[in-house]
Amino acid sequence: MNIELINTGSELMLGRVLNTHQQWICRRLADHGYVVTRQVSVADAGRDIQQAVREALSGADLVITTGGLGPTSDDLTRDGIAELLGKKLREDAKALANVENFFAIRKRPMPEKTRVQALVPEGALVLHNQHGTAPGLAIEIRPNPFRSDGRASWLILLPGPPRELQPMLSEQVIPLLRQKLPLESAFVSRTLKTTGLGESVVEERIAAPLKHLTDAGLELGYCARTGDVEVRIATRGAAAEKTVAEAEQIVRRLIGAHIFGEDDDTLEAVVVRLMTGRKQTLALAESCTGGCIANRITDVPGASAVLLAGWVTYSNQAKQDFLGVAAETLEEHGAVSEAVARELAEGARRRTGSDFALAVTGIAGPTGGTPDKPVGTVFIALATGRHTCVLNPMNRYDRGTFKYVTSQQALELLRRTLLNC
Numbered sequence: 001m002n003i004e005l006i007n008t009g010s011e012l013m014l015g016r017v018l019n020t021h022q023q024w025i026c027r028r029l030a031d032h033g034y035v036v037t038r039q040v041s042v043a044d045a046g047r048d049i050q051q052a053v054r055e056a057l058s059g060a061d062l063v064i065t066t067g068g069l070g071p072t073s074d075d076l077t078r079d080g081i082a083e084l085l086g087k088k089l090r091e092d093a094k095a096l097a098n099v100e101n102f103f104a105i106r107k108r109p110m111p112e113k114t115r116v117q118a119l120v121p122e123g124a125l126v127l128h129n130q131h132g133t134a135p136g137l138a139i140e141i142r143p144n145p146f147r148s149d150g151r152a153s154w155l156i157l158l159p160g161p162p163r164e165l166q167p168m169l170s171e172q173v174i175p176l177l178r179q180k181l182p183l184e185s186a187f188v189s190r191t192l193k194t195t196g197l198g199e200s201v202v203e204e205r206i207a208a209p210l211k212h213l214t215d216a217g218l219e220l221g222y223c224a225r226t227g228d229v230e231v232r233i234a235t236r237g238a239a240a241e242k243t244v245a246e247a248e249q250i251v252r253r254l255i256g257a258h259i260f261g262e263d264d265d266t267l268e269a270v271v272v273r274l275m276t277g278r279k280q281t282l283a284l285a286e287s288c289t290g291g292c293i294a295n296r297i298t299d300v301p302g303a304s305a306v307l308l309a310g311w312v313t314y315s316n317q318a319k320q321d322f323l324g325v326a327a328e329t330l331e332e333h334g335a336v337s338e339a340v341a342r343e344l345a346e347g348a349r350r351r352t353g354s355d356f357a358l359a360v361t362g363i364a365g366p367t368g369g370t371p372d373k374p375v376g377t378v379f380i381a382l383a384t385g386r387h388t389c390v391l392n393p394m395n396r397y398d399r400g401t402f403k404y405v406t407s408q409q410a411l412e413l414l415r416r417t418l419l420n421c
Contacts, residue, residue, distance in 0.1 A: 001035075002037050002060045003037055005026065006042065006049075007042075008068045009041070009043070010043040010074065026039065028166075044076060045076070050081075054084060058146045060153055061153055062154045064158065064173075065157050066165060067158075067160030069135075071113045071114040077157060078157065081139075090122055095118040096115065099115065102133045121139060127173070131161075132163070134159040134164070136157060136159060136165075136173070138157075138176060156176075186236060187234070188236075189234035190263065191230050192251055192261075193228055194229050194230070194258040195227060195228040202258075206250065206255065209254060210251070213235075219233070220247075226401055226404055227404060228260075231251060267296075267412060271297070271418070272306050275305075275306045280418075283351070284309070284310035286310065286311070288364050289407050290312055290314070294307070294310040308353075309348070316335055323348055336361050340361055341359050341360070341380065344361065348383070355385065356383065358381070358413075360378060360380050360407075362379060362395070364403060366398075366399065374394075375396065376402065380409055384417065389413075393406075
Protein backbone atom coordinates (compact mmCIF):
# COMPACT_ATOMS: atom_id res chain seq x y z
CA MET A 1 0.00 0.00 0.00
CA ASN A 2 1.32 3.42 -0.99
CA ILE A 3 0.71 6.08 1.69
CA GLU A 4 1.75 9.74 1.47
CA LEU A 5 1.69 12.41 4.16
CA ILE A 6 1.50 16.14 3.39
CA ASN A 7 2.15 18.63 6.20
CA THR A 8 1.13 22.20 5.44
CA GLY A 9 2.35 25.34 7.17
CA SER A 10 4.59 28.26 6.27
CA GLU A 11 5.97 28.12 9.82
CA LEU A 12 7.49 24.73 8.95
CA MET A 13 9.28 26.22 5.95
CA LEU A 14 10.65 29.07 8.09
CA GLY A 15 11.93 26.69 10.76
CA ARG A 16 9.76 28.34 13.40
CA VAL A 17 7.95 25.13 14.30
CA LEU A 18 9.25 21.57 14.54
CA ASN A 19 7.36 19.12 12.33
CA THR A 20 6.25 16.74 15.07
CA HIS A 21 3.29 15.58 12.96
CA GLN A 22 5.60 13.67 10.64
CA GLN A 23 7.08 11.62 13.45
CA TRP A 24 3.87 11.06 15.41
CA ILE A 25 1.62 10.16 12.48
CA CYS A 26 4.17 7.91 10.80
CA ARG A 27 4.81 6.07 14.03
CA ARG A 28 1.13 5.68 14.89
CA LEU A 29 0.28 4.40 11.42
CA ALA A 30 3.29 2.04 11.35
CA ASP A 31 2.26 0.56 14.69
CA HIS A 32 -0.93 -0.55 12.94
CA GLY A 33 0.81 -1.82 9.80
CA TYR A 34 0.28 1.26 7.60
CA VAL A 35 3.76 2.42 6.65
CA VAL A 36 4.13 5.87 5.09
CA THR A 37 6.12 5.77 1.86
CA ARG A 38 6.65 9.50 1.34
CA GLN A 39 6.26 12.68 3.37
CA VAL A 40 6.44 16.27 2.14
CA SER A 41 5.90 19.68 3.69
CA VAL A 42 4.57 22.74 1.88
CA ALA A 43 3.84 26.34 2.74
CA ASP A 44 0.36 27.78 3.28
CA ALA A 45 -0.11 28.57 -0.40
CA GLY A 46 -3.16 27.28 -2.24
CA ARG A 47 -1.34 26.29 -5.42
CA ASP A 48 1.47 24.58 -3.52
CA ILE A 49 -1.02 22.54 -1.52
CA GLN A 50 -2.96 21.59 -4.64
CA GLN A 51 0.22 20.57 -6.47
CA ALA A 52 1.41 18.42 -3.57
CA VAL A 53 -1.97 16.67 -3.29
CA ARG A 54 -2.23 16.18 -7.06
CA GLU A 55 1.22 14.55 -7.14
CA ALA A 56 0.43 12.34 -4.17
CA LEU A 57 -2.91 11.20 -5.61
CA SER A 58 -1.18 10.17 -8.85
CA GLY A 59 0.22 7.08 -7.14
CA ALA A 60 -0.96 6.78 -3.55
CA ASP A 61 -3.74 4.63 -2.14
CA LEU A 62 -3.98 6.96 0.85
CA VAL A 63 -3.04 10.62 1.20
CA ILE A 64 -3.18 12.41 4.57
CA THR A 65 -2.85 16.18 4.92
CA THR A 66 -2.44 18.17 8.12
CA GLY A 67 -3.34 21.80 8.75
CA GLY A 68 -5.16 24.49 6.81
CA LEU A 69 -8.71 23.71 7.99
CA GLY A 70 -9.17 26.64 10.37
CA PRO A 71 -10.96 29.99 9.91
CA THR A 72 -8.05 32.34 9.13
CA SER A 73 -6.81 33.67 5.81
CA ASP A 74 -3.88 31.22 5.65
CA ASP A 75 -6.13 28.15 6.12
CA LEU A 76 -6.34 27.16 2.47
CA THR A 77 -6.37 23.36 2.45
CA ARG A 78 -10.13 22.82 2.55
CA ASP A 79 -10.89 25.26 -0.29
CA GLY A 80 -7.91 24.18 -2.34
CA ILE A 81 -8.81 20.50 -2.15
CA ALA A 82 -12.44 21.17 -3.04
CA GLU A 83 -11.31 23.14 -6.10
CA LEU A 84 -8.81 20.45 -7.10
CA LEU A 85 -11.45 17.71 -6.91
CA GLY A 86 -14.17 19.82 -8.51
CA LYS A 87 -16.42 19.49 -5.47
CA LYS A 88 -18.71 22.17 -4.05
CA LEU A 89 -18.48 23.17 -0.39
CA ARG A 90 -21.68 22.76 1.60
CA GLU A 91 -22.40 23.68 5.22
CA ASP A 92 -22.64 20.62 7.45
CA ALA A 93 -25.17 21.01 10.26
CA LYS A 94 -23.34 18.81 12.76
CA ALA A 95 -20.01 20.49 12.08
CA LEU A 96 -21.62 23.90 12.57
CA ALA A 97 -23.24 22.77 15.81
CA ASN A 98 -19.82 21.66 17.06
CA VAL A 99 -18.34 25.09 16.30
CA GLU A 100 -21.23 26.86 18.03
CA ASN A 101 -21.03 24.56 21.05
CA PHE A 102 -17.28 25.13 21.35
CA PHE A 103 -17.86 28.84 21.99
CA ALA A 104 -21.06 28.39 23.98
CA ILE A 105 -19.52 26.18 26.67
CA ARG A 106 -16.69 28.71 27.03
CA LYS A 107 -19.20 31.56 27.28
CA ARG A 108 -17.56 33.40 24.41
CA PRO A 109 -19.21 34.97 21.35
CA MET A 110 -18.64 33.03 18.14
CA PRO A 111 -16.82 35.08 15.48
CA GLU A 112 -18.79 34.87 12.26
CA LYS A 113 -15.72 33.84 10.26
CA THR A 114 -15.37 30.62 12.28
CA ARG A 115 -18.53 29.40 10.55
CA VAL A 116 -16.39 28.61 7.48
CA GLN A 117 -15.06 25.54 9.30
CA ALA A 118 -18.43 23.87 8.85
CA LEU A 119 -18.05 23.92 5.05
CA VAL A 120 -17.49 20.39 3.76
CA PRO A 121 -16.71 19.17 0.21
CA GLU A 122 -19.73 17.28 -1.10
CA GLY A 123 -19.45 13.55 -0.52
CA ALA A 124 -16.87 13.84 2.27
CA LEU A 125 -17.11 11.98 5.57
CA VAL A 126 -16.91 14.38 8.50
CA LEU A 127 -14.54 13.43 11.33
CA HIS A 128 -15.81 15.01 14.54
CA ASN A 129 -13.35 17.26 16.37
CA GLN A 130 -13.79 16.72 20.11
CA HIS A 131 -11.02 19.15 21.05
CA GLY A 132 -11.47 22.05 18.63
CA THR A 133 -13.66 23.54 15.92
CA ALA A 134 -12.32 22.37 12.55
CA PRO A 135 -13.59 18.89 11.62
CA GLY A 136 -11.43 16.39 9.82
CA LEU A 137 -12.53 15.14 6.40
CA ALA A 138 -12.26 11.80 4.62
CA ILE A 139 -12.90 11.62 0.88
CA GLU A 140 -12.94 8.53 -1.31
CA ILE A 141 -11.87 9.46 -4.84
CA ARG A 142 -13.42 6.85 -7.11
CA PRO A 143 -12.37 6.74 -9.87
CA ASN A 144 -9.19 8.70 -9.27
CA PRO A 145 -8.57 10.97 -12.28
CA PHE A 146 -4.97 11.58 -11.19
CA ARG A 147 -3.95 7.91 -11.44
CA SER A 148 -3.16 6.38 -14.79
CA ASP A 149 -4.94 3.17 -13.78
CA GLY A 150 -7.95 5.06 -12.37
CA ARG A 151 -7.82 3.10 -9.11
CA ALA A 152 -9.55 4.64 -6.12
CA SER A 153 -7.66 6.57 -3.46
CA TRP A 154 -8.59 7.94 -0.06
CA LEU A 155 -7.78 11.52 0.93
CA ILE A 156 -7.91 12.43 4.62
CA LEU A 157 -7.64 16.01 5.85
CA LEU A 158 -6.72 16.56 9.50
CA PRO A 159 -6.57 19.79 11.55
CA GLY A 160 -3.14 21.11 12.50
CA PRO A 161 -3.15 21.42 16.33
CA PRO A 162 -1.71 18.21 17.84
CA ARG A 163 -4.31 18.06 20.63
CA GLU A 164 -6.99 17.91 17.92
CA LEU A 165 -5.19 15.82 15.32
CA GLN A 166 -3.86 13.04 17.54
CA PRO A 167 -7.14 11.78 19.07
CA MET A 168 -8.85 12.16 15.68
CA LEU A 169 -6.25 9.92 14.02
CA SER A 170 -6.29 7.32 16.79
CA GLU A 171 -10.04 7.17 17.39
CA GLN A 172 -11.49 7.81 13.92
CA VAL A 173 -8.93 7.55 11.12
CA ILE A 174 -7.31 4.25 12.04
CA PRO A 175 -10.67 2.45 12.47
CA LEU A 176 -11.71 3.92 9.10
CA LEU A 177 -8.54 2.59 7.46
CA ARG A 178 -9.12 -0.87 8.88
CA GLN A 179 -12.59 -0.83 7.37
CA LYS A 180 -11.88 0.81 4.00
CA LEU A 181 -8.24 -0.15 3.40
CA PRO A 182 -7.73 -3.42 5.27
CA LEU A 183 -4.25 -4.91 5.32
CA GLU A 184 -3.67 -7.93 3.13
CA SER A 185 -2.14 -9.92 5.99
CA ALA A 186 -2.10 -9.80 9.77
CA PHE A 187 0.37 -7.34 11.24
CA VAL A 188 1.79 -7.42 14.78
CA SER A 189 4.17 -4.84 16.20
CA ARG A 190 5.63 -4.29 19.64
CA THR A 191 8.01 -1.62 20.90
CA LEU A 192 10.15 -2.30 23.95
CA LYS A 193 11.51 0.80 25.69
CA THR A 194 14.91 0.62 27.34
CA THR A 195 17.14 2.95 29.30
CA GLY A 196 20.72 2.74 30.50
CA LEU A 197 22.19 1.26 27.30
CA GLY A 198 23.31 2.95 24.09
CA GLU A 199 21.76 2.04 20.74
CA SER A 200 24.86 0.19 19.51
CA VAL A 201 25.09 -1.84 22.71
CA VAL A 202 21.44 -2.85 22.43
CA GLU A 203 21.97 -3.99 18.85
CA GLU A 204 25.16 -5.82 19.77
CA ARG A 205 23.34 -7.83 22.41
CA ILE A 206 20.19 -8.80 20.53
CA ALA A 207 20.83 -8.73 16.75
CA ALA A 208 22.65 -12.05 16.42
CA PRO A 209 20.26 -14.06 18.65
CA LEU A 210 17.34 -12.72 16.57
CA LYS A 211 18.96 -13.42 13.19
CA HIS A 212 16.97 -16.58 12.51
CA LEU A 213 13.78 -14.55 12.91
CA THR A 214 14.93 -11.52 10.93
CA ASP A 215 16.04 -13.85 8.13
CA ALA A 216 12.48 -15.18 8.12
CA GLY A 217 10.95 -11.72 7.80
CA LEU A 218 10.91 -10.18 11.28
CA GLU A 219 11.44 -6.41 11.17
CA LEU A 220 13.88 -5.26 13.85
CA GLY A 221 14.40 -1.53 14.33
CA TYR A 222 16.03 0.81 16.83
CA CYS A 223 15.17 4.38 17.74
CA ALA A 224 17.60 6.21 20.00
CA ARG A 225 16.29 9.13 22.03
CA THR A 226 17.85 11.14 24.79
CA GLY A 227 18.02 8.78 27.75
CA ASP A 228 16.41 5.74 26.13
CA VAL A 229 16.44 3.38 23.15
CA GLU A 230 13.35 1.81 21.61
CA VAL A 231 13.45 -1.65 20.09
CA ARG A 232 10.69 -2.28 17.56
CA ILE A 233 9.84 -5.85 16.54
CA ALA A 234 7.18 -6.43 13.90
CA THR A 235 6.10 -8.86 11.24
CA ARG A 236 3.19 -9.85 9.01
CA GLY A 237 1.48 -13.13 8.25
CA ALA A 238 -0.50 -15.86 9.92
CA ALA A 239 2.26 -16.57 12.45
CA ALA A 240 2.93 -12.91 13.24
CA GLU A 241 1.77 -13.06 16.87
CA LYS A 242 3.87 -16.13 17.59
CA THR A 243 6.96 -14.70 15.90
CA VAL A 244 6.80 -11.39 17.73
CA ALA A 245 6.22 -13.16 21.05
CA GLU A 246 9.31 -15.32 20.46
CA ALA A 247 11.39 -12.26 19.56
CA GLU A 248 10.19 -10.37 22.61
CA GLN A 249 11.10 -13.28 24.86
CA ILE A 250 14.64 -13.30 23.48
CA VAL A 251 15.05 -9.53 23.88
CA ARG A 252 13.75 -9.63 27.45
CA ARG A 253 16.12 -12.45 28.32
CA LEU A 254 19.10 -10.51 27.02
CA ILE A 255 18.38 -6.93 28.16
CA GLY A 256 15.32 -7.32 30.36
CA ALA A 257 16.78 -5.36 33.27
CA HIS A 258 16.93 -2.28 31.04
CA ILE A 259 13.38 -2.57 29.67
CA PHE A 260 11.07 -0.24 31.54
CA GLY A 261 7.98 -0.39 29.36
CA GLU A 262 6.25 -1.08 26.07
CA ASP A 263 4.78 0.96 23.21
CA ASP A 264 3.65 4.33 24.64
CA ASP A 265 4.86 3.82 28.22
CA THR A 266 6.95 6.58 29.79
CA LEU A 267 9.36 5.97 32.63
CA GLU A 268 7.51 8.36 34.91
CA ALA A 269 4.19 6.62 34.21
CA VAL A 270 5.74 3.25 35.00
CA VAL A 271 7.12 4.58 38.29
CA VAL A 272 3.77 6.13 39.29
CA ARG A 273 1.97 2.89 38.39
CA LEU A 274 4.38 0.79 40.48
CA MET A 275 4.16 3.09 43.50
CA THR A 276 0.39 3.43 43.29
CA GLY A 277 -0.02 -0.33 43.25
CA ARG A 278 2.15 -0.63 46.35
CA LYS A 279 0.60 2.40 48.08
CA GLN A 280 4.05 3.96 48.43
CA THR A 281 4.95 7.65 48.41
CA LEU A 282 7.72 9.86 47.08
CA ALA A 283 9.37 13.18 47.91
CA LEU A 284 11.80 15.11 45.70
CA ALA A 285 14.73 17.45 46.34
CA GLU A 286 16.03 18.94 43.11
CA SER A 287 18.82 21.36 42.49
CA CYS A 288 20.39 21.06 39.02
CA THR A 289 17.23 19.67 37.39
CA GLY A 290 15.15 22.65 38.51
CA GLY A 291 11.92 20.68 39.00
CA CYS A 292 12.22 18.48 35.90
CA ILE A 293 11.57 15.29 37.86
CA ALA A 294 8.52 16.79 39.57
CA ASN A 295 7.21 18.02 36.22
CA ARG A 296 7.50 14.56 34.68
CA ILE A 297 5.87 12.86 37.65
CA THR A 298 2.96 15.31 37.76
CA ASP A 299 2.36 14.86 34.03
CA VAL A 300 1.03 11.40 34.93
CA PRO A 301 -2.68 11.23 35.86
CA GLY A 302 -3.04 9.99 39.43
CA ALA A 303 0.39 11.22 40.53
CA SER A 304 -1.18 12.88 43.58
CA ALA A 305 -1.46 9.43 45.17
CA VAL A 306 2.33 9.13 45.00
CA LEU A 307 4.08 12.51 45.14
CA LEU A 308 3.85 14.17 48.56
CA ALA A 309 6.11 17.19 47.99
CA GLY A 310 9.08 18.49 46.09
CA TRP A 311 11.67 21.19 46.66
CA VAL A 312 13.82 23.05 44.15
CA THR A 313 16.65 24.00 46.51
CA TYR A 314 18.93 25.86 44.13
CA SER A 315 20.91 27.89 46.65
CA ASN A 316 23.00 26.56 49.50
CA GLN A 317 20.87 28.52 51.97
CA ALA A 318 17.70 26.85 50.67
CA LYS A 319 19.31 23.45 51.07
CA GLN A 320 19.96 24.26 54.72
CA ASP A 321 16.70 26.03 55.51
CA PHE A 322 14.23 23.67 53.88
CA LEU A 323 15.88 20.26 54.00
CA GLY A 324 18.36 20.49 56.85
CA VAL A 325 21.60 20.10 54.93
CA ALA A 326 24.41 20.90 57.39
CA ALA A 327 26.46 24.02 56.76
CA GLU A 328 29.55 21.98 57.60
CA THR A 329 28.71 19.44 54.86
CA LEU A 330 28.36 22.19 52.28
CA GLU A 331 31.59 23.84 53.38
CA GLU A 332 33.61 20.63 53.43
CA HIS A 333 32.24 18.86 50.33
CA GLY A 334 30.52 21.56 48.26
CA ALA A 335 26.93 21.64 47.03
CA VAL A 336 27.71 19.17 44.24
CA SER A 337 28.79 16.16 46.25
CA GLU A 338 27.71 12.74 47.41
CA ALA A 339 27.37 13.97 50.97
CA VAL A 340 25.01 16.81 50.07
CA ALA A 341 22.94 14.57 47.79
CA ARG A 342 22.51 12.14 50.70
CA GLU A 343 21.43 14.85 53.11
CA LEU A 344 19.01 16.31 50.57
CA ALA A 345 17.29 12.96 50.01
CA GLU A 346 17.21 12.07 53.69
CA GLY A 347 15.95 15.55 54.57
CA ALA A 348 13.11 15.34 52.04
CA ARG A 349 12.09 11.93 53.32
CA ARG A 350 12.27 13.05 56.94
CA ARG A 351 10.21 16.21 56.33
CA THR A 352 7.42 14.37 54.48
CA GLY A 353 7.44 10.88 55.96
CA SER A 354 7.55 9.45 52.42
CA ASP A 355 8.61 5.91 51.63
CA PHE A 356 11.20 7.14 49.13
CA ALA A 357 12.96 10.41 48.38
CA LEU A 358 15.02 11.31 45.32
CA ALA A 359 17.59 14.11 45.31
CA VAL A 360 19.83 15.48 42.57
CA THR A 361 22.65 18.01 42.61
CA GLY A 362 25.08 18.75 39.81
CA ILE A 363 26.68 21.16 37.35
CA ALA A 364 24.53 21.63 34.25
CA GLY A 365 26.91 24.09 32.58
CA PRO A 366 28.04 25.53 30.31
CA THR A 367 30.00 27.25 33.08
CA GLY A 368 30.62 26.47 36.73
CA GLY A 369 32.84 23.42 36.38
CA THR A 370 36.21 22.89 38.08
CA PRO A 371 39.05 20.42 37.43
CA ASP A 372 37.71 18.21 40.24
CA LYS A 373 34.05 18.69 39.30
CA PRO A 374 33.75 19.41 35.58
CA VAL A 375 30.54 20.41 33.84
CA GLY A 376 28.31 17.34 33.68
CA THR A 377 29.09 16.14 37.19
CA VAL A 378 25.96 15.00 39.00
CA PHE A 379 25.01 13.09 42.13
CA ILE A 380 21.66 11.29 42.39
CA ALA A 381 20.54 10.02 45.80
CA LEU A 382 17.65 7.75 46.71
CA ALA A 383 16.69 7.49 50.37
CA THR A 384 14.56 4.59 51.60
CA GLY A 385 13.60 3.34 55.04
CA ARG A 386 16.68 1.09 55.07
CA HIS A 387 19.48 3.00 53.38
CA THR A 388 20.49 5.79 51.01
CA CYS A 389 22.27 5.01 47.76
CA VAL A 390 24.03 7.54 45.52
CA LEU A 391 24.90 7.42 41.81
CA ASN A 392 27.57 9.63 40.26
CA PRO A 393 27.12 9.63 36.47
CA MET A 394 28.87 12.10 34.15
CA ASN A 395 26.31 13.81 31.94
CA ARG A 396 28.20 15.98 29.47
CA TYR A 397 25.37 17.44 27.46
CA ASP A 398 23.88 20.83 26.76
CA ARG A 399 21.93 22.27 29.71
CA GLY A 400 18.48 21.08 28.67
CA THR A 401 19.63 17.59 27.78
CA PHE A 402 21.61 17.37 31.03
CA LYS A 403 18.46 18.04 33.02
CA TYR A 404 16.40 15.47 31.15
CA VAL A 405 19.04 12.72 31.23
CA THR A 406 19.59 13.29 34.95
CA SER A 407 15.84 13.03 35.59
CA GLN A 408 15.78 9.81 33.54
CA GLN A 409 18.60 8.31 35.60
CA ALA A 410 16.89 9.28 38.85
CA LEU A 411 13.57 7.74 37.81
CA GLU A 412 15.31 4.59 36.61
CA LEU A 413 17.13 4.27 39.94
CA LEU A 414 13.74 4.47 41.65
CA ARG A 415 12.14 1.98 39.28
CA ARG A 416 14.85 -0.63 39.80
CA THR A 417 14.72 -0.14 43.56
CA LEU A 418 10.95 -0.64 43.55
CA LEU A 419 11.27 -3.87 41.58
CA ASN A 420 13.93 -5.19 43.98
CA CYS A 421 12.11 -4.29 47.21
